[in-house]
Amino acid sequence: MATLRFVRSVLTSFQKESGLEPRLFGQNLRVTAAEPGRVDFELDIQKEHTNRLDIIHGGTIASMVDLGGSLAVASRGLYATGVSTDLNVTYLSSGGKVGDVLKAVVTCDKFGKTLAYTSIQFTNSKGEIAARGSHTKYIALAWKHPENIVDQLSPRK
Numbered sequence: 252m253a254t255l256r257f258v259r260s261v262l263t264s265f266q267k268e269s270g271l272e273p274r275l276f277g278q279n280l281r282v283t284a285a286e287p288g289r290v291d292f293e294l295d296i297q298k299e300h301t302n303r304l305d306i307i308h309g310g311t312i313a314s315m316v317d318l319g320g321s322l323a324v325a326s327r328g329l330y331a332t333g334v335s336t337d338l339n340v341t342y343l344s345s346g347g348k349v350g351d352v353l354k355a356v357v358t359c360d361k362f363g364k365t366l367a368y369t370s371i372q373f374t375n376s377k378g379e380i381a382a383r384g385s386h387t388k389y390i391a392l393a394w395k396h397p398e399n400i401v402d403q404l405s406p407r408k
Contacts, residue, residue, distance in 0.1 A: 254286050257285075257325065258285040258322055258326050261325040267273050272318060273294065274329070275299070275314055276318075285326050287326055288326075289299075289358050290319065290356075291321070291357075292319065292355050293352050293353060293354045293355065294311075294355075296348065305349065306346065307381075312381075312382050313340050315373070322357060324362070326404065328361060328400045329393045330399050331392070332388060333367065333390035337385070343382055343383070346382060351375065353373055353374075357371040366387060370385045370386075371386070
């Protein structure tokens with residue numbers, strides 16, 4: 252429960268402090284589950300998320316890869332989630348149309364002192380894999396943030 256609460260607090264910070272997330276996602280994106288190294292979230296697809304074919308825009312999904320990677324890093328206890336060094340998206344089928352829910356599962360595959368590697372999979376309302384992605388984050392400076400709870404969520408052996 253501590254992980255879910257912490258990840259949601261990081262998402263709230265993105266919604267309050269960022270220029271992109273509150274405008275693109277608003278209250279339509281929510282974290283549904285979290286444990287150290289894994290976050291589940293979903294987006295209620297609205298008109299502003301779509302392209303001229305009336306399906307979710309690839310740029311919306313790419314932004315979800317970016318945000319999802321940050322949330323996966325947060326699930327390991329970093330409040331400041333670093334900056335992107337690499338982001339990749341592969342689109343496999345339609346993510347959906349207005350009124351559909353696009354679900355995402357993101358994992359933090361490796362969590363080091365300098366870099367964090369994440370991967371994500373998106374499932375459309377039909378249960379099909381719509382897209383998958385990866386996101387690498389430079390986190391060396393993020394370790395200094397006073398709101399980190401790494402010791403609680405990612406104890407070092």
